[in-house]
Amino acid sequence: MAQVRELRCRECDRTYAVAPVHVCEFCFGPLEPVYDYDAIAASVTRAGIEAGPRTIWRYSPLLPIGDGVERVDLGTGCTPLIKADNLARELGIKHLYLKNDMANPTHSFKDRVVTVALTAARAMGFTTVACASTGNLANSVAAHAARVGLRAFVFIPADLEEAKIITTAVYGANVVAVKGNYDHVNRLCSEIAQTMPWGFLNVNLRPFYSEGSKTLAFEVVEQLGWEAPEHIVVPAASGSLLTKVHRGLSELHRVGLLDTEPATSIHLAQAEGCSPIVAAFRSGIDHIRPVKPQTIAKSLAIGNPADGYYAARVVRKTEGTAEAVSDDEIIAGIRLLASTEGLFTETAGGVTIAALKRMAAAGAFQDDGRVVALLTGMGLKTAEALSGRLGPTVEIQPDLEAFRQALDFLDLEGPA
Numbered sequence: 001m002a003q004v005r006e007l008r009c010r011e012c013d014r015t016y017a018v019a020p021v022h023v024c025e026f027c028f029g030p031l032e033p034v035y036d037y038d039a040i041a042a043s044v045t046r047a048g049i050e051a052g053p054r055t056i057w058r059y060s061p062l063l064p065i066g067d068g069v070e071r072v073d074l075g076t077g078c079t080p081l082i083k084a085d086n087l088a089r090e091l092g093i094k095h096l097y098l099k100n101d102m103a104n105p106t107h108s109f110k111d112r113v114v115t116v117a118l119t120a121a122r123a124m125g126f127t128t129v130a131c132a133s134t135g136n137l138a139n140s141v142a143a144h145a146a147r148v149g150l151r152a153f154v155f156i157p158a159d160l161e162e163a164k165i166i167t168t169a170v171y172g173a174n175v176v177a178v179k180g181n182y183d184h185v186n187r188l189c190s191e192i193a194q195t196m197p198w199g200f201l202n203v204n205l206r207p208f209y210s211e212g213s214k215t216l217a218f219e220v221v222e223q224l225g226w227e228a229p230e231h232i233v234v235p236a237a238s239g240s241l242l243t244k245v246h247r248g249l250s251e252l253h254r255v256g257l258l259d260t261e262p263a264t265s266i267h268l269a270q271a272e273g274c275s276p277i278v279a280a281f282r283s284g285i286d287h288i289r290p291v292k293p294q295t296i297a298k299s300l301a302i303g304n305p306a307d308g309y310y311a312a313r314v315v316r317k318t319e320g321t322a323e324a325v326s327d328d329e330i331i332a333g334i335r336l337l338a339s340t341e342g343l344f345t346e347t348a349g350g351v352t353i354a355a356l357k358r359m360a361a362a363g364a365f366q367d368d369g370r371v372v373a374l375l376t377g378m379g380l381k382t383a384e385a386l387s388g389r390l391g392p393t394v395e396i397q398p399d400l401e402a403f404r405q406a407l408d409f410l411d412l413e414g415p416a
Contacts, residue, residue: 003063004018005036007021008034009027010029019124030307043061049222049257055077056077056112056116057115058077062218062251062255063116064208065208073119074111074143079099079100079102079103079104079219080099080100081219083096084097086341087336090336093360097370097371098337098375099373101216102345105140107377108346109213109241109374111144112213112215112216113140113210114201114209117212121199129141129152129200130196130200132155132188132189134157134298135299136164136299136377138164138173139168139171139381141173142175145171145173153173153176155176155178155189156178156185157184160298161382163380163384164381182301183302186302214247216245217244217248217252220372226257228258229370230265230367230370230371231364232264232371233269233352234266235269235300235374236269236277236308237299237302238302238308239307242311242314242315243314249262265320269322269323270325272327276289276291276303277305278324279291280309281315281316287309296330296385298347299376299377326354331386333353333356346382348376349379352374394406
């Protein structure tokens with residue numbers, strides 16, 4: 001792990017040796033990796049990155065894994081950045097792009113954090129890995145662990161969507177369903193991590209795990225011709241994804257891969273039934289008031305977000321906005337995206353699109369800059385959220401006359 005010099009507390013700046021620890025023992029602040037940016041700047045180039053693998057590992061100089069470490073890799077990253085002209089017209093946005101992380105190996109952005117964290121876990125000698133999850137992380141941990149023969153335990157809320165449970169269990173991981181919400185699951189995992197010699201991705205391995213999210217920012221900038229967009233819209237659960245997108249943009253400039261310091265406004269999207277970060281942002285307070293989640297967007301249902309304060313601070317610093325949307329708006333967002341761009345996103349993506357719509361209507365993008373919205377997971381994982389809302393347009397008998405009558409009923413025209 002020579003790539004990282006040390007770990008540093010985000011609050012008090014105390015430093016720690018590189019190890020599976022995530023909290024400062026003095027102030028309980030979160031720890032982050034510290035890189036030698038001068039050394040990275042002296043060696044990294046755009047051409048070198050472009051010649052690298054078609055995965056997130058093309059950005060390895062800015063990830064916490066040293067040279068010579070065997071990577072746990074299913075081929076994550078380099079997902080499409082789609083120019084969404086149809087949706088843009090619908091919302092009144094001039095330049096809209098969708099970062100489609102549904103194209104990752106287990107169909108969510110969590111593959112980015114898992115490939116980094118499990119690589120670090122193996123380098124540190126762990127043979128069992130674990131996590132607390134609302135679904136996508138569980139999928140990814142189970143798949144990556146299966147690939148390299150690690151034992152895996154994934155802890156999930158018992159009421160998680162069935163599709164996410166199945167798409168975790170299929171890889172052979174130990175799936176532990178906890179009768180409670182994500183915050184109960186996470187608290188339990190923190191206790192287990194103190195008693196078992198396991199690598200918990202979002203506990204003792206969190207400093208390494210969260211760094212994988214930076215690669216979303218790296219890819220967007222590279223795909224835009226090494227330019228930062230004017231706006232990025234990010235769905236928020238713990239808030240870590242948003243803070244790491246911001247960190248990624250800053251690092252690209254710091255090592256010379258961005259010519260100018262990015263002036264990207266970072267916007268935050270949450271569901272109304274679990275929106276403690278939006279509440280903190282709107283009220284201007286410096287702390288997060290935990291809430292009890294009540295939303296169909298279960299992958300965002302973290303009532304006590306670990307990085308919530310930092311996420312709200314980034315939104316303020318970058319002059320972004322924060323919106324919370326209802327469950328009905330989430331469903332409408334899913335359907336709007338599918339009907340305009342042919343992309344079926346999960347409920348978290350519905351949050352992003354619904355919030356994007358609100359932001360556009362409120363004038364957040366009046367500068368006509370480039371807007372990038374993050375789609376973090378695919379719709380088949382949460383299809384049950386649409387149950388009872390969609391079905392056949394019509395049902396007919398198997399004969400031509402019945403079909404013709406149906407066309408008349410639907411006011412459609414047959415072929416000329």
